[in-house]
Amino acid sequence: MAPAKTSRAARTRERLRAAAREAFDELGWQGTRVQDIAERAGVSHGTFYTYYENRNAVLVDLVTDTMAAFIELVSQPWEGEDVKTALQKVIGGFLDTYEGDAPVMHTWMQASREDPEFGALYLDLRQRFVDRITEQVEGVLLVSGRRGQVPPPASIAAALAAMVEHFAYCHFVLGDAYDRESALDSLVLVWGSTINSLAGFDVMDLTALGDAHRT
Incomplete structure (x- = not known):
């Protein structure tokens, strides 16, 4: 041509x-x-x-680009000056990528409910993130020696991933309004607290915090 x-x-x-x-x-x-x-x-x-060929094909084309952006993020070194900085980079990158492709993400979720092809693509992408988080969790548990004392690393990783996924969906698709920085700080706090707990460090007693707030 x-x-x-x-x-x-x-x-x-x-x-x-x-x-x-x-x-x-x-x-x-x-x-x-x-x-x-x-x-x-x-x-x-x-x-x-x-x-x-049809509207499915054009959505697959759009989804493929979105997947590539997320895969690039998951493939980068998850490093920083400290754990907090590293988490800000990873979680912030996820939120920014999701925001930039929010219309595609929304349509992708809608299509997944009726077309197994789109559901399979989403689960494939999600598993990449879960696997990467699992690697980090396993590394922490290897150092702390707490592997048999906590839930399976893959389950922990899936829960952490779901937290960020659903937050992004509610915020960027459903319009649940949050300030980006406070949202990022909150997600980093929860992830960081989980990592500290897995490492065997003391973490805040949320039950005691709730009791103190009520008084």
Whole structure:
């Protein structure tokens, strides 16, 4: 294909992607038709089908880019000057990536309820994060010698991941308003407290805190 045609095709594909993102955000997964995407992109139905087999295919294209951004995050060294800085980098990176792709994430969740393909893609991405967190948890337990005294590392990792996932969904998709810095500080506090507990360090007695607050 000649360079000019290649460039024109790339621009058309990008217009379709942007139009699909807009349509999914406005109409939701179930409410979006191929016609809605084509109209927003300013192309015919025939042009749409030149690039995508159906609306599922264009969502897979969008989801693939979103997955790549998260995979890049999970693949980076989870390091910092101290544990708090490292957690701020990881959790903050997750929140920023989720916020940037919130329309895609929302549509992805909607599609997952009715199409196993999208559910499988999400679980694959989630497992990458859980596996990475599990590695960190196992490292802490190896040093502390507390492996047999706490729940399985994978379960701890899944719970920590779910906390951030659901917070991001409620905040960026459902509109539950929080200040980013206070939200990040809160998530880091809970994750950090968990790590301290796994390491065998003293952590705050939340029950006592609650009693003190009530008095």
